[in-house]
Amino acid sequence: MGLMRGAETHKVLVDGPDVGVFHDLRLDHPVGAIAVASWYRVEGDRIAAIRTVFDTAPFAGEGGAPPAETAVDPVCGMAVPTAAPAAIRSHAGTTYYFCNPSCAAAFEREPERHLAPSR
Numbered sequence: 001m002g003l004m005r006g007a008e009t010h011k012v013l014v015d016g017p018d019v020g021v022f023h024d025l026r027l028d029h030p031v032g033a034i035a036v037a038s039w040y041r042v043e044g045d046r047i048a049a050i051r052t053v054f055d056t057a058p059f060a061g062e063g064g065a066p067p068a069e070t071a072v073d074p075v076c077g078m079a080v081p082t083a084a085p086a087a088i089r090s091h092a093g094t095t096y097y098f099c100n101p102s103c104a105a106a107f108e109r110e111p112e113r114h115l116a117p118s119r
Contacts, residue, residue: 003028010077017042022076031058035079037099071096074114075103091115 005026013020019040024033034054041049070079078099080086085097087104091111098104107114 008033011075013076022078024079025054029059034058037078073097073099073103075106 005028007023007025009021009023011020011022013022019042021038021040023036023038025036026033036052036054038050038052040047069082071082071085072078073080074096076099080097080099082097086100087098089096089098089104089107089111091107096107098107
């Protein structure tokens, strides 16, 4: 049996030849799932470069640090540790946590768009 059970894509961002994908990998592991950010550089009709980033801390296992409390970034869907977010914003009496300042800025411009249920 493999370790990965599936993937759930939350957001795909395209900026010219650069593509960013934010997704969760569902695992056959006590961790359950991990948030992943991938960047692709497309040249012509081929992927020329890939960079994937994810936090390995949940795999620390027994004796490792307890899992951090997280919130979901309303812009990209990534899990953000509430103890050390890249940015925090309040809207309508609720605090929101962001993985980076760009997501916080996008939220500030159109908070209702990012809080609307997915279609």
